[in-house]
Amino acid sequence: MTWLDLLIAVACVAGVLGFISVVALVAIWTERKISAHIHDRLGPMETGGFHGWAQTIADMVKLLQKEDIIPDAADKPLFKLAPYIVLSATIASFVVLPFGAHLIGTDLNIGIYYLVAISSLEVAGILMAGWASNNKWALFGGMRSASQMISFEIPIGLSLLIPIMIVGSLSMQDLVGAQAGGFWNWGVFSHLPFAMIAFIVYFWASLAEVNRTPFDLPEGESELVAGFHVEYSGMRFAMFFLAEFANMFLVAGVAVALFLGGWHAPFSFLEISAESNVILHNLVGFFWFASKGMVLLFIQQWLRWTLPRLRVDQLMHVCWKIFLPFSFVNVLIVSLWIVLTQS
Amino acid sequence: MNILGEIVFWVFVLLTIGSSMVVVFHSRIIYSAFALLFTFFGIAGLYVFLAADFLAASQVLIYVGGILTLIIFGVFMTTKITTLSIPQLTHHRYIALIPIGLVFYALVHMIFKTSWPVNVLDVGPTTQMLGQLLLTKYLVPFELASVLLLAALVGAMRLARMFREAD
Numbered sequence: 256m257t258w259l260d261l262l263i264a265v266a267c268v269a270g271v272l273g274f275i276s277v278v279a280l281v282a283i284w285t286e287r288k289i290s291a292h293i294h295d296r297l298g299p300m301e302t303g304g305f306h307g308w309a310q311t312i313a314d315m316v317k318l319l320q321k322e323d324i325i326p327d328a329a330d331k332p333l334f335k336l337a338p339y340i341v342l343s344a345t346i347a348s349f350v351v352l353p354f355g356a357h358l359i360g361t362d363l364n365i366g367i368y369y370l371v372a373i374s375s376l377e378v379a380g381i382l383m384a385g386w387a388s389n390n391k392w393a394l395f396g397g398m399r400s401a402s403q404m405i406s407f408e409i410p411i412g413l414s415l416l417i418p419i420m421i422v423g424s425l426s427m428q429d430l431v432g433a434q435a436g437g438f439w440n441w442g443v444f445s446h447l448p449f450a451m452i453a454f455i456v457y458f459w460a461s462l463a464e465v466n467r468t469p470f471d472l473p474e475g476e477s478e479l480v481a482g483f484h485v486e487y488s489g490m491r492f493a494m495f496f497l498a499e500f501a502n503m504f505l506v507a508g509v510a511v512a513l514f515l516g517g518w519h520a521p522f523s524f525l526e527i528s529a530e531s532n533v534i535l536h537n538l539v540g541f542f543w544f545a546s547k548g549m550v551l552l553f554i555q556q557w558l559r560w561t562l563p564r565l566r567v568d569q570l571m572h573v574c575w576k577i578f579l580p581f582s583f584v585n586v587l588i589v590s591l592w593i594v595l596t597q598s
Numbered sequence: 599m600n601i602l603g604e605i606v607f608w609v610f611v612l613l614t615i616g617s618s619m620v621v622v623f624h625s626r627i628i629y630s631a632f633a634l635l636f637t638f639f640g641i642a643g644l645y646v647f648l649a650a651d652f653l654a655a656s657q658v659l660i661y662v663g664g665i666l667t668l669i670i671f672g673v674f675m676t677t678k679i680t681t682l683s684i685p686q687l688t689h690h691r692y693i694a695l696i697p698i699g700l701v702f703y704a705l706v707h708m709i710f711k712t713s714w715p716v717n718v719l720d721v722g723p724t725t726q727m728l729g730q731l732l733l734t735k736y737l738v739p740f741e742l743a744s745v746l747l748l749a750a751l752v753g754a755m756r757l758a759r760m761f762r763e764a765d
Binding site for chain 1: 602639662
């Protein structure tokens with residue numbers, strides 16, 4: 256490790272932080288507008304002129320100025336520490352997300368495995384927040400969130416295994432690189448229909464992983480007020496909020512990288528080859544990656560405002576009795592397919 | 599190793615040792631449980647310095663994501679845990695010296711007997727090698743561990759059911 260490496264690392268983290276802030280700003284605004292339109296109302300219309308586009312910025316400024324209230328009965332050190340753990344786990348996972356051919360924090364050879372591992376730190380942070388708040392709603396929210404995240408990690412891991420087995424690598428860029436040359440080469444369409452089943456299982460399970468409807472029991476406003484972050488305010492609340500929206504993009508980004516061609520365009524003539532212009536090649540790649548991620552983000556929001564919430568037993572039923580058997584059979588069939596065709 | 603790598607290494611060492619001290623000495627069990635998070639994470643960092651990247655990620659995934667969460671769940675589910683403080687008194691001081699001495703001797707003996715590789719060779723990606731070894735040379739221990747875990751799982755479910763039937 257040299258000083259230059261350190262500089263590059265700092266620049267990467269700064270880039271990730273900047274990116275997730277922008278994504279969160281856009282996503283919070285679209286969430287409000289989409290929810291409003293689905294509910295047949297207008298949503299923010301005034302701030303900034305055009306359809307209230309500056310509303311989130313105004314809210315962010317408000318949050319930054321707000322007093323950081325720490326409840327008297329809270330476990331203060333843990334209460335203060337929890338948002339940092341959640342947000343750092345999120346930022347650390349973004350480092351291996353391939354935004355372009357060279358736009359990647361670091362292309363670890365265990366990239367996707369690292370991502371799954373480091374995002375499990377978040378569970379500890381959420382449990383910490385739920386416990387330290389010393390509030391029954393927060394504790395329930397934290398417990399529900401953690402139990403749901405560790406349960407759904409299993410179908411997620413098994414469905415991510417499908418593209419990993421097909422490509423034969425854990426490196427994010429290898430996984431993306433194998434899907435070059437048009438949308439029919441994308442991960443979802445290989446080994447039809449098994450990779451597609453894996454994609455569907457991954458997408459639904461990832462909704463549970465980021466606590467979105469129909470799996471938003473940890474936050475269920477009508478029962479738990481807001482779940483594990485109910486006691487937080489000001490900057491610390493903003494950190495949870497940022498992590499939450501960043502995680503929505505993160506799970507969408509993983510789906511894009513492994514199943515939807517990553518930074519490759521749907522048709523190869525829409526790409527600029529790396530030989531002609533490296534910078535433009537990366538920018539176009541970034542455009543495609545971010546657009547695909549945003550489409551999945553939109554679907555997440557669309558589902559959130561359309562579907563009702565599951566009960567706890569239904570949630571576990573979906574995970575252990577539907578997703579898990581499907582994923583197991585899927586892994587068996589695809590590995591058999593690979594063994595038969597490759598030998 | 600250059601100076602920067604050295605600093606990062608010592609940060610991980612201090613993180614591991616410091617947090618494990620909290621695990622052992624803190625009087626409140628919830629702090630011990632959460633301090634374990636940093637211990638596991640620090641050990642994962644040390645694995646990275648030993649060029650064992652796959653092992654490091656597995657350490658975080660299994661110990662932080664799985665075992666630590668279970669421990670914290672256990673702490674949460676225990677009744678009256680907030681008021682419980684673990685007594686840090688020492689009982690049977692002189693008898694305790696015997697097992698402590700034995701463990702200490704074994705550790706020191708191992709530390710001096712092992713020939714520690716000073717320079718870590720850049721072995722490159724370890725994932726493939728690990729996978730192949732697990733399914734060839736170490737297949738039997740690997741499968742034995744799986745069977746053991748399965749037995750523990752079934753046993754845990756049986757225990758949980760037993761209490762439900764008793765109600």
